[in-house]
Every structure is written in structure tokens, then in C-alpha cells.
Amino acid sequence: MATLHTVNKSPFERNALESCLRFTTPGSSVLLIEDGVVGALRNTRLAPRIAQAMENITFYALGPDIRARGLEESRIIDGIRIVDYAGFVDLTAEHDRVQAWL
Amino acid sequence: MIKKFLYLNRKAPYGTVYALESLEVVLIGAAFDQDVSLAFIDDGVYQLTKAQNTDDIGMKNFSPTYRALGDYDVNKIFVDGGSLEERGLTVDDLLPLTYEDEDDDWAEKPSIRVVDSGELAALIDEQDVIFSF
Numbered sequence: 001m002a003t004l005h006t007v008n009k010s011p012f013e014r015n016a017l018e019s020c021l022r023f024t025t026p027g028s029s030v031l032l033i034e035d036g037v038v039g040a041l042r043n044t045r046l047a048p049r050i051a052q053a054m055e056n057i058t059f060y061a062l063g064p065d066i067r068a069r070g071l072e073e074s075r076i077i078d079g080i081r082i083v084d085y086a087g088f089v090d091l092t093a094e095h096d097r098v099q100a101w102l
Numbered sequence: 103m104i105k106k107f108l109y110l111n112r113k114a115p116y117g118t119v120y121a122l123e124s125l126e127v128v129l130i131g132a133a134f135d136q137d138v139s140l141a142f143i144d145d146g147v148y149q150l151t152k153a154q155n156t157d158d159i160g161m162k163n164f165s166p167t168y169r170a171l172g173d174y175d176v177n178k179i180f181v182d183g184g185s186l187e188e189r190g191l192t193v194d195d196l197l198p199l200t201y202e203d204e205d206d207d208w209a210e211k212p213s214i215r216v217v218d219s220g221e222l223a224a225l226i227d228e229q230d231v232i233f234s235f
């Protein structure tokens with residue numbers, strides 16, 4: 001009964017990512033999209049929190065949104081899987097439900 | 103087939119239209135006899151404060167409408183205790199929402215349950231459909 005959580009706001013603008021992590025159960029997935037991809041970057045204030053959450057949550061980030069913001073994929077935290085739009089569709093189909101942290 | 107619907111509210115009222123839109127969708131959805139839960143977390147808890155007064159901002163105060171939810175069999179209203187606490191609020195600051203329990207001689211019971219993040223995370227994971235606001 002896995003849930004896919006999507007986050008589309010930067011963690012520096014809103015608390016969407018932090019709230020998402022507070023209400024996510026082990027085995028769930030988090031997909032970072034739009035400004036949410038900022039949360040996937042190395043060396044940010046949030047990075048340690050992401051690393052900790054990655055122990056039992058799978059993280060994804062949308063490649064087109066990373067590239068659109070001039071952020072190279074090499075700057076993404078190791079272990080966060082980069083997906084394209086087809087991968088986004090696959091994730092929604094593979095999970096039982098989607099919660100969008102707006 | 104009855105499905106489990108969760109309406110998850112995270113925005114304060116009036117600053118954006120999310121809160122009002124959510125309430126309207128809940129009321130529309132109530133006509134379909136589904137297993138409905140509402141959750142209020144982060145600034146969403148401000149949607150339920152009592153004594154809202156919008157006289158001077160030119161917007162309709164829609165908070166009295168939450169009192170009608172019990173009549174639509176919407177009586178599972180979960181509020182995140184952590185979100186209340188970090189905003190200096192308690193359940194006494196919220197609307198005293200109730201419903202009449204048909205399985206208990208129509209006894210009037212509170213609809214609001216203050217829960218922790220673990221209980222809400224589990225609630226999210228048992229839904230068929232989540233409406234995010």
C-alpha cells in the first residue's frame with residue numbers, strides 16, 4: 001500500500017518538503033518536481049534531512065525540471081533517482097495513491 | 103463500492119482559495135456516500151479556528167459551514183497536534199464540531215480528533231483517493 005508523495009515547492013520557500021517527510025511512512029516514495037527539485041541538491045541545509053530519510057524512503061527527481069533550472073544532474077544527492085515524464089507516469093501507476101504537497 | 107477519500111488541508115483560509123475550494127469539494131463529494139476523512143495540518147489548522155470574523159476584508163466567512171459537515175456524515179476530522187502546538191493553539195481554539203452517532207442513539211459526539219504525525223501518516227497510507235489542498 002505504498003504512497004507516492006510529490007513536492008513541487010522549494011524547501012527554501014515553503015515547508016512542503018519538511019511536512020512531507022514528517023508524514024511519510026517507510027517504503028513510501030517521494031518525487032521532487034518543479035521548484036521541488038531544489039530539495040534534491042547536495043550541500044543544502046536540507047541535505048542531511050534527505051540523507052536520513054533515504055534510509056527507508058525512495059527519492060526521485062524530475063530531470064526536465066532539474067535541467068530547466070540550470071542544475072546539473074551531477075549536483076543531485078547520490079541515490080536520488082532522476083526520472084523523465086514517462087518515469088513520472090510509471091511512478092503514479094506503480095503506487096496505490098498520490099499525495100501532492102502543494 | 104465505497105472508497106476511502108481523504109481531503110488533506112495545509113493552507114490558512116482567505117489568503118488563497120484552497121481552503122474554500124476544499125470545503126466545496128467535500129460538500130459536493132458528500133453526496134456520493136464515500137468513506138470521507140478530513141485532515142488539517144500545517145497552516146490548515148487555521149481553517150478551523152472559531153471566532154473568525156471577515157467583516158472588514160470583504161470576503162465571506164465560510165467557517166460556519168464546517169459545522170454542517172456532521173449532517174453530511176463527514177465526522178472524521180483529524181487535526182495534527184504538532185501543527186496546533188507550534189502555532190500556540192489548542193483544540194479549545196477550534197470550532198466545536200460535532201455529529202450525531204446513529205449507532206449510539208444519535209448521541210452528539212465530537213468530530214475533531216487531535217492526532218500525531220504517525221497516526222496521520224498511517225491514515226494517508228490507507229486511502230483510495232487523496233485530495234490535496
